[in-house]
Amino acid sequence: xxxKILIANRGxxxxxxxxxxxxxxxxxVAVYSTADKEALFVxxxxxxxxxxxxxxxxxxxxxxxxxxxxxxxxxxxxxxxxGFLAEDSLFAQMCAQCDITWLGPSAKLxxxxxxxxxxxxxxxxxxxxxxxxxFVLNDVTQAKVAANKIGYPLLIKASQGGGGKGIRQADDEKxxxxxxxxxxxxxxFAFDNSAIYLEKxxxxxxxxxxxxxxxxxxxxxxxxxxxxxxxxxxQKVVEESPASFIxxxxxxxxxxxxxxxxxxxxxxxxxxxxxxFSQDRFYFLEMNTRLQVEHGVTETTTGLDIxxxxxxxxxxxxxxxxxxxxxDGVAIExxxxxxxxxxxxxxxxxxxxxxxxxxxGYQQGDYIPPYYDALLAKMIISADTRTAAIxxxxxxxxxxxxxxxxxxxxxxxxxVSSNWFLSNEFSVTTLDARKKANESxxx
Amino acid sequence: MNxxxxxxxxxxxxxxxxxxxxIKIDEFELDxxxxxxxxxxxxxxxQIQTINSPMIGIxxxxxxxxxxxxxxxxxxxxxxxxxxxxxxDISASMTGKVEAVLCEDGQAVDYAQPLxxxxxxxxE
Numbered sequence: 001x002x003x004k005i006l007i008a009n010r011g012x013x014x015x016x017x018x019x020x021x022x023x024x025x026x027x028x029v030a031v032y033s034t035a036d037k038e039a040l041f042v043x044x045x046x047x048x049x050x051x052x053x054x055x056x057x058x059x060x061x062x063x064x065x066x067x068x069x070x071x072x073x074x075x076x077x078x079x080x081x082x083g084f085l086a087e088d089s090l091f092a093q094m095c096a097q098c099d100i101t102w103l104g105p106s107a108k109l110x111x112x113x114x115x116x117x118x119x120x121x122x123x124x125x126x127x128x129x130x131x132x133x134x135f136v137l138n139d140v141t142q143a144k145v146a147a148n149k150i151g152y153p154l155l156i157k158a159s160q161g162g163g164g165k166g167i168r169q170a171d172d173e174k175x176x177x178x179x180x181x182x183x184x185x186x187x188x189f190a191f192d193n194s195a196i197y198l199e200k201x202x203x204x205x206x207x208x209x210x211x212x213x214x215x216x217x218x219x220x221x222x223x224x225x226x227x228x229x230x231x232x233x234x235q236k237v238v239e240e241s242p243a244s245f246i247x248x249x250x251x252x253x254x255x256x257x258x259x260x261x262x263x264x265x266x267x268x269x270x271x272x273x274x275x276x277f278s279q280d281r282f283y284f285l286e287m288n289t290r291l292q293v294e295h296g297v298t299e300t301t302t303g304l305d306i307x308x309x310x311x312x313x314x315x316x317x318x319x320x321x322x323x324x325x326x327x328d329g330v331a332i333e334x335x336x337x338x339x340x341x342x343x344x345x346x347x348x349x350x351x352x353x354x355x356x357x358x359x360x361g362y363q364q365g366d367y368i369p370p371y372y373d374a375l376l377a378k379m380i381i382s383a384d385t386r387t388a389a390i391x392x393x394x395x396x397x398x399x400x401x402x403x404x405x406x407x408x409x410x411x412x413x414x415x416v417s418s419n420w421f422l423s424n425e426f427s428v429t430t431l432d433a434r435k436k437a438n439e440s441x442x443x
Numbered sequence: 444m445n446x447x448x449x450x451x452x453x454x455x456x457x458x459x460x461x462x463x464x465x466i467k468i469d470e471f472e473l474d475x476x477x478x479x480x481x482x483x484x485x486x487x488x489x490q491i492q493t494i495n496s497p498m499i500g501i502x503x504x505x506x507x508x509x510x511x512x513x514x515x516x517x518x519x520x521x522x523x524x525x526x527x528x529x530x531x532d533i534s535a536s537m538t539g540k541v542e543a544v545l546c547e548d549g550q551a552v553d554y555a556q557p558l559x560x561x562x563x564x565x566x567e
Binding site: 051 | 501551554
């Protein structure tokens with residue numbers, strides 16, 4: 001087993017990884033920016049190194065600086081968490097060059113799946129249904145011809161985007177022409193790569209994803225599925241495990257599709273294959289080659305500690321489950337987020353009922369640095385049925401105490417107590433449409 | 444002199460800007476030192492600052508290491524930080540006299556870790 005692991009991340013996910021390491025008696029090394037000097041993950045780690053100033057590009061995104069900390073601390077492995085350098089194939093390569101184990105798939109697979117257009121081509125080549133659309137566009141004429149064939153409305157997506165970022169919608173040719181220019185500029189600015197492609201806007205979309213893990217031999221096992229349909233501006237708000245509205249036949253179809261995609265490609269470590277479900281069909285959306293924010297719901301229903309399993313498999317000491325773990329009940333996760341900035345942004349009150357599993361990087365009294373993501377806590381509840389889990393979540397949310405920072409707690413409460421959420425009849429755009437129409441999110 | 448008279452004398456003396464005073468009235472002698480004032484006024488604008496490491500890495504001293512008492516100017520190279528096999532010069536970025544060396548040759552240092560303590564302006 002590894003003796004010492006560096007966590008190239010911050011906040012709740014750094015705390016989460018430290019917890020798994022502690023269970024395996026692995027010494028943990030935290031790297032932090034000056035803005036995180038007092039952060040919980042820094043207090044929890046065995047060794048800490050200040051690697052740079054607050055700006056992520058000079059600290060959490062600075063490959064050399066993180067590796068230097070790894071070399072000084074003499075670590076065996078680096079866990080990238082999610083975000084920052086988690087899907088940076090160059091960083092994965094650099095770790096290998098420094099003789100440090102990268103806790104994730106090969107640089108080659110990270111690159112393949114990170115290029116969303118290339119990933120679509122790869123999936124299509126393996127006989128998997130992809131969302132109708134194009135691969136990387138060469139010019140405007142090609143875009144116009146393709147758009148007419150696919151039909152409007154459609155999405156212009158940055159090939160190096162993903163995770164709901166770098167997307168623009170075009171409802172007709174006029175919009176397509178104007179949005180193409182902006183989309184290319186935005187992609188160049190945000191992802192250092194102006195490659196874009198088109199995708200049809202499907203009707204009544206549900207977002208379904210499959211959790212996978214691969215051992216060192218590249219054998220993969222599916223650990224369950226999640227429903228992450230409830231989104232606000234393409235960002236997940238509430239997640240569930242398993243996806244309770246799909247049939248067992250559809251679940252078997254998903255399992256088979258994921259194996260079709262990943263068998264014999266040498267996939268190692270954790271990953272999530274995302275699908276859109278529309279009119280009774282699954283379409284490959286993208287694959288994230290890392291630990292995912294919402295992995296906790298899968299852990300809650302399967303009883304697995306998937307980070308622990310990832311570490312064991314990477315050290316060649318663990319064993320893949322023989323079959324897809326059975327789901328015990330239904331787990332729901334609500335993301336407690338910062339919705340703006342207060343003058344001081346101090347969590348003057350921050351407490352949760354015992355009925356919840358709470359993954360957070362903060363404590364009461366902490367100041368929230370304005371430089372990073374808006375996630376304050378992931379609140380997870382489980383029960384035998386979806387209805388019971390919703391009722392339990394509703395009750396638990398009422399007992400959450402948070403003060404001092406603007407947050408979305410009341411919005412989460414409204415969603416969880418609404419009839420449309422309870423009836424499980426909504427799509428990825430439901431929350432946005434309700435907000436736009438200025439309707440209350442309830443009823 | 445009684446206690447009250449001494450008290451009055453000290454109060455009167457407080458109005459004057461002195462560091463050391465020796466007063467003799469008949470048999471009575473009083474020595475007063477005001478260290479606080481002395482420290483404040485000693486070298487003019489003696490502000491203390493630190494030269495911090497610009498990155499995480501291994502600190503290396505110069506061939507002729509900067510020592511306590513070394514006079515530095517903004518362009519003085521006070522040492523190097525080795526990071527990923529690259530050696531990066533550390534410029535003093537201030538004028539003054541080194542009051543303390545806070546790290547050793549070959550030591551691992553964090554970003555923003557103080558390396559030297561400098562009395563500003565002491566060079567002139």
